[in-house]
Amino acid sequence: MAIEFNSWLVDRKIKGINVGVTMTIAEYWNFAEDIIAKNDLQRRRVKVSGKTYQLLGRDLIDGCVMPPIILAVSEDSQVGFNSIISSILDSGSASEDQKKKLESLIREAIERKHLIILDGLQRTFTIQDLVSDSDQKTLAKLFSSQIRAEIYVGLSRTGILYRMITLNTGQNPMSLRHQIEMLYQDYLDNDILLQKGVALFKEADDQRISNLGEYKLSDVSDMYYSFSTGTHNSYSKQTISTILKESEFLEGFQPESAEDLSDLIVTYDKLIRKFDHLFPNWNFDPESMQRNLGGTPFARDMIVFGSKVQVMAGFGAALHRLVKRSEKLGDLASVRGIVEQVYIGEELDHPMDWLIFCLDEVRAKSKKVGDSQRAYFNYFFRLLFNDDEECFLNISDSMIKAKEAYDNVYGS
Known part of the structure; x- marks a missing residue:
């Protein structure tokens, strides 16, 4: 039939x-x-x-x-x-x-x-x-x-x-992150993203990130998970609080205004390229701070920095708060509109090197290093893009105040 x-x-x-x-x-x-x-x-x-x-x-x-x-x-x-x-x-x-x-x-x-x-x-x-x-x-x-x-x-x-x-409400539902990966895998060949300088790689590709604009699909999915739920923590921690946070995606879903994963990665990529423009040819220099690093540096150049899932998850969680929850920024297009206004500031002589030492301190005092670093970047981006803050769009000042906020919550 x-x-x-x-x-x-x-x-x-x-x-x-x-x-x-x-x-x-x-x-x-x-x-x-x-x-x-x-x-x-x-x-x-x-x-x-x-x-x-x-x-x-x-x-x-x-x-x-x-x-x-x-x-x-x-x-x-x-x-x-x-x-x-x-x-x-x-x-x-x-x-x-x-x-x-x-x-x-x-x-x-x-x-x-x-x-x-x-x-x-x-x-x-x-x-x-x-x-x-x-x-x-x-x-x-x-x-x-x-x-x-x-x-x-x-x-x-x-x-x-x-x-x-x-x-998917049965006894063994897919995780939100897994569904995001599954739905967006064909963006690997998406001409629109490639034209904007963004390339996504699956784990199976075994492709090393070697240029700005290259990201792992799993990490981008993690960022979208954070953007959808507001949590910067790793999606692998399927706790009760994580499941409840996922309901925010469901309760707030409106198809005509839903932000797409491609919008988010393009927004993030634009910010990383702005950082690269402000800190041209940056390579981590431990001598700049006249102090010793306690462990392996979080990143040694902007390519590695931009591809870190901790940065991406913190960015996603911060924008959930500023775009989805408070609507201070309206939408991701509004974020892209102010990225060009981001500036270095005068509070730090070597902001990126200072940041690496800051993250080293976070690592040294943390039991869950990845989640702690995600939390720091959540604070950083919330401060950087919140026009109620004195450090609005000021990278150096936002870095300092993010460390203060992190220490207040998690202990110095």
Whole structure:
């Protein structure tokens, strides 16, 4: 049978259309197999006690109807939907002509396998096991069974992320950071970012950062996590407070005003390039401070400094406070607008060298060095970009006051 389209619901929260479809497992597996295989950042299989998914596999062969698989058309195929989606959102419902056009575009996206699994990944793995282990007779029976799916169209990346998190409420949800990585991995080949001088590398690329504008995707994801939740701490610490902070992303989500990961990395990159302009050819010189460093320097040049996840996470957390929570800066475009006004200041003779010694002091007195350094940079950027502070846009003064704020909270 051909895939049947049977409902068209407007999702006003995330500005998209939810399309209900019915298909055979054979039709689903025809594209689902490639969705799993090509996505190297997809989360691993969940180990479930009691062999729940093995039981589901047997039930599927017996003809059980499982809950709908939730999918979304990936950004590769979204462009053709834009005008139709806008019209449907304005009117509140889809006309018969619009339904036919959307159906054609969705079939094309399915044919090209431009889909993302939002909910139902483990069920899809169960189907994969059955396909691998079943004999021809069992497989024919499985493939003839029907399943339902819901396909979201017209969603922005942040809209997809929002829906993934709200759907992912089971016992073993993906972390927010993992979902961010998975959604944004194709920016590695994004011409727009490359034209702006930004290149992102996956861990698998084994690419060394050797130029300004080069960053690891995992670190950029960490920065976006901090920007979304307001926490500068590492995302690997899945504490109760971290989970609660993630809810800030959900409660405050508005698709028409959501800041994208690409906006954030472009903003950060512009600031690092401004630092490089203000401190041309900077290389750490321990002799400048006439004192000894207690350990390995945090960074020896601007390329290494700019690529440090501690700096990026502190930047993201600070902008959450200034952009998302207080709206003092309006949006990331406003931040980019004032970056050019950042200046060195006269409070320090060698600001970058002073900063390295400052971070060495933080390291020496900290049990969790990375988190402590993130906290320092959170203070630094909050002071640098807050126009209520005397050190507004003044790098040297912000560095000094950030150390004072850090010592007041964490102890000198």
